[in-house]
Structure formats: structure tokens, C-alpha cells
Amino acid sequence: MGKTIADKIFASHLRDEPFEGAKVLNLDRVLCHEITTPVAIADLEWRGKDRVFDKSKIKAVIDHVTPSKDTKTAIQAKMIREWARRHELEDFFDVGRNGVCHALFPEKGYIRPGFTVIMGDSHTCTHGAFGAFAAGVGTTDLEVGILKGVCAFRHPATIRVNLRGGLKPGVYSKDVILHVIAKLGVNGATDAVLEFAGPVTEGMSMEARMTLCNMAIEAGGTCGICMPDEITADYLWPFIQDEYPNKEAAVDDFKQWHSDPDAEYKQILDFDLSDLEPQVSYDYKPDCVKPVSELAGARVDQVYIGTCTNGRIEDLRVAAKILDGRTIADSVRGVVSPATPKIFRQALEEGLIDIFMQSGFCVTNPTCGACLGMSNGVLAPGEVCASTSNRNFNGRMGKGGMVHLMSPATAAATAVTGVITDARTLLSRV
Amino acid sequence: MEKIFKGPAIFLDRNDINTDEIIPAKYLTEVTKKALQPYMLEDLKLDGFDPHGDELKNARAVVTRENFGCGSSREHAPWVFEVNGVHTIIAQSYARIFRQNMFNGGMLAIELPQQEIDALFELGKQGTVTLNVDVDAQIIHASVAGQESEFPFEISEFDKALVKAGGWVEFADARY
Numbered sequence: 001m002g003k004t005i006a007d008k009i010f011a012s013h014l015r016d017e018p019f020e021g022a023k024v025l026n027l028d029r030v031l032c033h034e035i036t037t038p039v040a041i042a043d044l045e046w047r048g049k050d051r052v053f054d055k056s057k058i059k060a061v062i063d064h065v066t067p068s069k070d071t072k073t074a075i076q077a078k079m080i081r082e083w084a085r086r087h088e089l090e091d092f093f094d095v096g097r098n099g100v101c102h103a104l105f106p107e108k109g110y111i112r113p114g115f116t117v118i119m120g121d122s123h124t125c126t127h128g129a130f131g132a133f134a135a136g137v138g139t140t141d142l143e144v145g146i147l148k149g150v151c152a153f154r155h156p157a158t159i160r161v162n163l164r165g166g167l168k169p170g171v172y173s174k175d176v177i178l179h180v181i182a183k184l185g186v187n188g189a190t191d192a193v194l195e196f197a198g199p200v201t202e203g204m205s206m207e208a209r210m211t212l213c214n215m216a217i218e219a220g221g222t223c224g225i226c227m228p229d230e231i232t233a234d235y236l237w238p239f240i241q242d243e244y245p246n247k248e249a250a251v252d253d254f255k256q257w258h259s260d261p262d263a264e265y266k267q268i269l270d271f272d273l274s275d276l277e278p279q280v281s282y283d284y285k286p287d288c289v290k291p292v293s294e295l296a297g298a299r300v301d302q303v304y305i306g307t308c309t310n311g312r313i314e315d316l317r318v319a320a321k322i323l324d325g326r327t328i329a330d331s332v333r334g335v336v337s338p339a340t341p342k343i344f345r346q347a348l349e350e351g352l353i354d355i356f357m358q359s360g361f362c363v364t365n366p367t368c369g370a371c372l373g374m375s376n377g378v379l380a381p382g383e384v385c386a387s388t389s390n391r392n393f394n395g396r397m398g399k400g401g402m403v404h405l406m407s408p409a410t411a412a413a414t415a416v417t418g419v420i421t422d423a424r425t426l427l428s429r430v
Numbered sequence: 431m432e433k434i435f436k437g438p439a440i441f442l443d444r445n446d447i448n449t450d451e452i453i454p455a456k457y458l459t460e461v462t463k464k465a466l467q468p469y470m471l472e473d474l475k476l477d478g479f480d481p482h483g484d485e486l487k488n489a490r491a492v493v494t495r496e497n498f499g500c501g502s503s504r505e506h507a508p509w510v511f512e513v514n515g516v517h518t519i520i521a522q523s524y525a526r527i528f529r530q531n532m533f534n535g536g537m538l539a540i541e542l543p544q545q546e547i548d549a550l551f552e553l554g555k556q557g558t559v560t561l562n563v564d565v566d567a568q569i570i571h572a573s574v575a576g577q578e579s580e581f582p583f584e585i586s587e588f589d590k591a592l593v594k595a596g597g598w599v600e601f602a603d604a605r606y
Contacts (some may be wrong), residue, residue: 018605022588036504038461043599065459073461079461122503122527138505138531142604152530152588152598186446187497191526220500222526284475285446372455372502393450393501397474 002260004158005225006193009133009257015114015150019225024152025133028115030145032060033101036120038079040143052087053149059110060084061093063101064368065375073183073375099340099366100192102308104125104213106206107340109239113228113257118142118151121391124223124309125216129209130236131228133193136217156222157192157266158259160183163200163275170424172318174207174310174388174407176200177215178279180271182289190220192266195259200273201226206235209311215390218286228254278422281405284394292410292422300404301383302333303415304397305365307371309389311339313346320352322423323359329418334361335377341366361415371407373398384416433517433536433593435563437490439572441554444476447494447583448501449528453510455502463509469520470510491518491561493550499539508532518563520570522547534598538563540570540583546579553579564591 003011030053031377037060044050052058060080068074077094084092093104104124105111113131117124120142127134141151161180180194194216202210209231213224225234233240233250244250305311305319316338328334336343336356344366347353356363369388370377373396379385381400386410388411392403404420413423451474453466460466472481480486492498492511498521499507508531511519517529517537522544525530531548532539542550553559553574562571570581585593 002473016605018601019587019591021586024606035458039505042461047599047603049603070459072461076459076461120503120505122501124503136503137535138503138508138527138536140505140531140534140598142600147599148602148606150602150606152602186500187523187525190497190523217526220497220525372450374455374458391450391501394475395454396450399454399456399473 001264002148002262003116004193004195004259004265005131005227005257006133006158006223007263007404009114012114019040021154022152023065023155024150025116027118027145027149027151028057029110029117030058030142030149031101031105031117031119032058032080032142033064033121034062034076034080035064035143036139037043038076040139040146041079041083043143044147049147049371050144055088056090057149058089058146059091059105061101062095063098063106064333066098066367069375076326086193087094092279097341100308100311100368102210103339103343106130106210107342109236112236113232114253116320117306118145123214124219125221126210126214126217126308128213128223128225129206130232131224131226133223133253135222144224148262155208159189159192160194160195160197160265160268161275162198162268162270163196164198165200165272167273167276170409171276172407172409173211173358175276175279177212178274178278178281178289178405181215181219181287183269184219184287186218186285187220188285190218191357192221193364194219194221196224196226202229205314206231207314210312211309215286218390227258262335277405278410280410280420284392286390286405288393291418293419295404298420299384299418300332300386300414300420302335302377302379302385303328303372303411304335304370304377304387304389305408305411306337307368307389309390311337311343313343315388315408316343316347316352317350320355322409322412322427323416324355326359328360328415328417331418333414334415335364335370337363337364337369337376338369339366370397372396386411431512434490434515435518435538436530436561438488439491439493439554439561440485440489441551442474442476442492442494443551444494445496446500447474447498447518449504449507450497450501452499453504453509457506458504458506466506466510467513490515491520491543492516493547494506494519494521495547496522498524500525503527506529508537510533512537513557518561520550533592535596536593536597538565538593540585542583546581550581566591
């Protein structure tokens with residue numbers, strides 16, 4: 001029997017199997033942010049073990065609340081900042097250089113095919129887009145990762161998700177993943193890796209693949225994963241060009257991280273996407289999803305474009321195209337947060353920031369902020385937000401608030417009208 | 431903090447109770463576990479549930495349904511149970527990260543088949559159910575209104591080792 005990518009990464013990183021089924025892996029990356037790391041730092045100090053296993057493999061950022069909004073968040077920022085300095089971490093991103101972790105770290109070239117990655121953040125599954133095994137963990141796993149460079153997992157099953165049929169104009173990877181989650185359910189992939197394949201996946205940019213993998217956790221998945229290919233090599237080329245004679249050699253090398261044709265899957269799901277409509281979530285679970293036509297006309301108070309799901313340059317381009325020459329409805333507050341400084345600058349240079357501002361959007365610095373109701377766009381009770389984020393739990397963006405998940409195109413169109421709107425009805429230029 | 435696997439149970443009759451309901455993100459700015467104590471299950475959407483009521487205050491175990499603890503990786507969710515003396519969760523299934531976080535902290539996230547979970551909920555209708563978990567024997571002793579019943583369960587050797595060690599930091603530090 002052949003192996004899946006996840007099987008191959010597990011085999012190559014296995015450090016120990018203290019009991020049957022418990023696999024302790026060596027880690028290539030331990031990623032840290034200011035919300036879940038400080039308690040690990042404090043605990044290591046308390047234990048007299050304030051050390052790091054490898055200062056080049058641990059990367060840290062302040063992204064959830066930044067710049068700090070109050071004394072408590074300032075203390076969290078201070079804790080991770082001082083910790084990063086005292087251990088001389090090679091890469092730590094503070095105010096002005098910081099961005100949403102799952103956009104920033106890939107952009108810096110830190111994630112490579114075949115890597116093992118953990119972070120105290122459930123959307124760490126995003127990094128599987130590079131053919132890595134990347135899993136969200138709690139603070140205790142993070143703490144052991146920081147100290148020892150290992151993490152324990154049950155060997156995950158793999159669910160293959162074949163995406164084929166081609167997407168209609170105006171339909172994006174966000175719509176695809178919402179549709180897939182609706183089919184799987186919020187626990188359909190628990191303890192499993194979601195392996196995205198098929199021609200639609202192969203045709204997607206790294207940004208679009210990250211959007212897919214980002215939401216694997218919303219179906220319970222340990223990690224989303226895509227096979228690394230030419231598109232992966234193109235994206236990583238500035239960071240790997242000294243390691244390979246040419247791009248073809250890199251692509252060839254990446255093939256060691258492809259699933260075998262006879263690999264064993266827990267489940268194989270086949271999606272023909274040729275008739276897929278833009279998708280929007282309703283209610284308070286990410287598997288409650290309907291075509292936009294069934295939710296069109298529902299009033300919203302705020303539109304939020306950004307986050308680790310859809311705050312990348314392609315997302316901003318799509319939204320700006322719809323907003324160009326239009327103003328958003330008086331009843332709506334528009335908030336856009338480019339996910340990293342690089343994306344922000346690129347959006348400035350391309351004129352996208354100007355379009356957002358002309359249309360009436362508030363442009364914030366890169367931060368996770370509003371997605372989890374921490375800052376920069378928290379909802380009041382009874383308010384509704386059209387959001388490009390990944391989670392619509394009760395109160396997620398503020399106590400008593402409600403969230404509709406959607407693509408940047410649908411969000412932008414919704415901002416223009418003030419009610420949930422199919423972007424394709426506004427424009428022929430989606 | 432020593433973990434205690436016995437005491438009155440509270441029954442949360444819903445699937446997919448998520449980490450934002452267990453501990454809303456606005457409290458994640460705390461940097462000590464203790465500071466989380468007042469906020470356990472503050473945003474739980476469940477008819478008749480009172481996050482400030484005596485039933486929750488007295489609870490030392492939670493019995494619930496499928497996919498408990500889904501969503502965020504925040505260990506603040508197990509911690510808010512820990513600092514409130516709730517060291518045992520019994521559910522039909524868990525989200526992976528939440529479950530691992532419980533055992534990583536030396537606490538119990540026990541899985542039982544639906545039939546057994548149903549039986550526990552039935553007991554819950556008769557009054558306050560007191561649970562006593564024997565980790566070595568892998569048996570939950572339940573008593574209500576003078577009646578005793580037993581629910582055998584399975585956890586992996588690794589999970590048991592984590593509970594015995596007091597958590598993953600202790601286990602890993604001794605071994606790696």
C-alpha cells in the first residue's frame with residue numbers, strides 16, 4: 001500500500017513512539033503569537049526552563065491585537081517581545097513589521113514542502129498549502145515545542161478531496177471550501193488530514209490554496225494539504241533559489257512529498273464544481289452554508305475583508321474591482337485589513353487602498369482583530385457582519401453578534417448594497 | 431494543581447459546543463489561568479443554561495454530546511474548566527485539539543458511545559449525578575438518588591501516561 005503526503009511526513013519526522021499510536025514528531029517550525037505564547041513563556045520560567053530548542057526554527061509575531069489596545073494586551077505583547085529578544089530569535093515581527101501569522105509566515109518563505117509546523121492557533125492548517133504537515137495546538141504543546149522541538153500526534157487518516165469541473169467566473173476558493181465543509185460537517189474530518197487535489201486545486205494560486213487549507217479545521221481536520229508543484233516552487237523561488245540549480249529541480253524534489261497513487265485514504269470525496277454558486281454561511285456553524293441566492297437580501301451592519309483566510313493581495317484585488325467607482329451603503333461600516341505590510345504596500349501601489357477609501361471603507365493595519373472580536377471592528381449585540389473570515393460561531397466577532405462567512409467578492413458586493421448580494425449581479429467584471 | 435476526577439456532573443445536551451462558547455476570545459488577554467475563573471461557558475447557547483448558576487458552580491464534571499470543544503486551539507478552554515475544579519469531561523466525541531489539550535494538562539476527556547452517553551443523560555433526569563472516575567480500572571462510577579451504575583471506558587496508554595505524569599510538559603521533559 002502506498003503512502004499519503006501526511007504518512008510520508010510522519011515517517012520522515014518520527015522521533016519516538018512512546019506507546020502504540022502515539023507519534024512524537026521532530027518539528028521544523030514552531031510559530032508563536034502573543035495570545036497563546038505568554039502562558040507558555042510564564043510556565044517555562046516558573047519551571048526554571050526558560051530555553052528554546054532552536055532560535056532559527058521558532059518564529060514569533062504580535063498579530064491578534066496590534067498595536068496593543070489596553071494594558072492587558074500591552075503586557076502580552078511585552079512578554080513575547082522580551083522573550084524573543086532574550087532568546088535572540090532570528091525572526092520576530094513587532095508593530096510596523098507584523099501581520100496576520102498565517103499570511104506573514106508563508107510570505108517570508110518559512111514554510112516548505114515536507115515540513116512539520118505547529119502553532120498555538122487552530123488555523124495553522126493553512127500552511128499545508130505548501131505540502132507541509134501544519135497543525136494548530138494548545139499552549140502546552142507549544143511549550144514543549146519551544147523547549148524540545150517535538151510534538152505528539154495520533155497518526156492521522158487522510159481524506160482525499162478531489163476538486164474538478166472548473167469554477168464559474170465570480171466563484172472562488174472560499175466558495176469551494178465553504179461548500180466542502182457543508183458536505184463534511186463540522187466534525188467530518190476530525191483526526192484527519194484533508195488532502196486537496198484534482199484539476200481545480202492544481203490550477204489554484206498559493207493564495208487560493210491557503211484559503212482552502214485555512215478552513216480544514218472548520219471541518220475538524222488536523223491539517224489541510226496540497227501537493228507541492230510548479231506553483232509552489234514559483235512562490236517559494238526567492239527563498240530557495242540557492243538550494244536548487246533551477247525551478248524544475250525544485251519541482252522534481254518536491255515530488256517526494258506527493259501522495260502515492262495507491263495511497264490509503266479514509267475517504268475519497270469527489271466534487272464537480274462546474275455549477276457551484278458563491279456560498280454564504282448562515283446560523284452559527286461553518287457547515288451551515290447556502291448558495292448566495294438563498295440568503296440574498298439579508299441586512300448586514302458591517303462588512304469585514306481581511307484575515308488569514310482572505311486578507312491576501314488577490315482577495316483585495318477582487319474586492320477592489322467590485323468597489324471601484326462605487327460607494328458602500330450608508331447603513332454599512334466597511335472594514336478592510338490587508339493581512340501583512342507587504343500586502344498593504346502592494347495594495348497601495350496598485351491603487352487598491354485608494355479604491356477602498358473612496359468607497360467608504362476604513363483601512364486598518366494588518367491584524368487578526370475583528371475576526372475574533374478582539375479589536376478593530378467588534379460587533380454590538382444584535383449586529384450582523386458579512387465577513388471573509390473563517391468562523392461564524394455565536395459571539396465570535398462580539399457578544400450577541402452574528403457573522404456570515406463569504407468570499408471577498410460577495411463581501412464587497414454586500415458592502416455596496418447593505419444586504420447580502422451576489423457579486424455577479426452587480427458586475428460583468430468579476 | 432492536583433487533578434480530581436470525581437464530583438457532581440453538569441449535563442450539556444448539545445453537539446458542537448465550541449471554544450468561543452467555553453471561553454470567549456475577549457478573555458484571552460489574560461496571562462494567568464486563575465484570571466479566567468469567572469467566565470466558564472459564559473457564551474454557551476443552550477436553553478435553560480445559566481453560566482452563573484449553582485449547578486455549574488458545583489459541577490466537577492461535564493457530560494455532553496458530539497464534537498465538544500470544536501473551533502479554536504485556545505488552551506484557555508481546558509484551563510477555565512481546570513481552575514473551576516472541572517477536571518473530567520465525558521462526551522461522545524471531541525475536537526482533536528481540545529481533547530489533546532485536556533490530556534496535555536493531565537485532565538480527562540473521556541469518550542463514550544452514544545448509547546452510554548444517552549444512559550448518563552437519563553440518570554441526569556433523576557437528580558444530581560455524582561461521578562467518580564477510576565483511571566486505572568477505566569471505569570466511571572455514577573451515583574444518583576442512591577442508585578449506582580458503572581460505565582467502562584477506554585483511553586490510550588499514552589493518554590493514561592499523560593494523566594499519570596500530570597501532563598505533557600512533565601512527560602516530555604522527562605523523556606526528551
